[in-house]
Amino acid sequence: AQSVTQLGSHVSVSEGALVLLRCNYSSSVPPYLFWYVQYPNQGLQLLLKYTTGATLVKGINGFEAEFKKSETSFHLTKPSAHMSDAAEYFCAVSADAGNMLTFGGGTRLMVKP
């Protein structure tokens, strides 16, 4: 069984400030981890994913995430927030036995001018 916890259902930052969205997971097998972004009334778009290899993963739109096995975390960061980053962000994990994704509850990012 696996689960994902996203701390903070709402995060507000100022434009230009650091973005940090937290994700912790539990998995009985080595996890594969994903971050998706959802804009209003749209589907999910993949930001980045970790499978194996380098633990710091770079994604689209300047986002990156670091897999920390000892902390069971996969936090998403971006050095400087842009207004267009305002959206809902979902962390997800998939199991080795299949490809279905288990999602966290999501974090809504608000960017203030």
Place this chain on the structure above:
Amino acid sequence: NAGVMQNPRHLVRRRGQEARLRCSPMKGHSHVYWYRQLPEEGLKFMVYLQKENIIDESGMPKERFSAEFPKEGPSILRIQQVVRGDSAAYFCASSLERQSTDTQYFGPGTRLTVL
């Protein structure tokens, strides 16, 4: 290359009616997943299908819900005798391979409202 297509985008049904949601995967993808997103919640896995086969339906309610992915045509998620609690956004995703590392590409979703 068209992405995952879902229709309709919005669907309104009265209690007791049937809802049919369609999903056309990306070209070349033979793996389809359905997820449900209740208001203010994350997505929950419902069912995983390959062409003509249901591989995993562990997330699907035992009654009123069914899914298929025929040899020809889109995948269909069918909800019979809808109730208010079925109101949600239903997302379809597709992937090229079955491995856990493979990316799932999501459609825009169907927002079902049950009156």
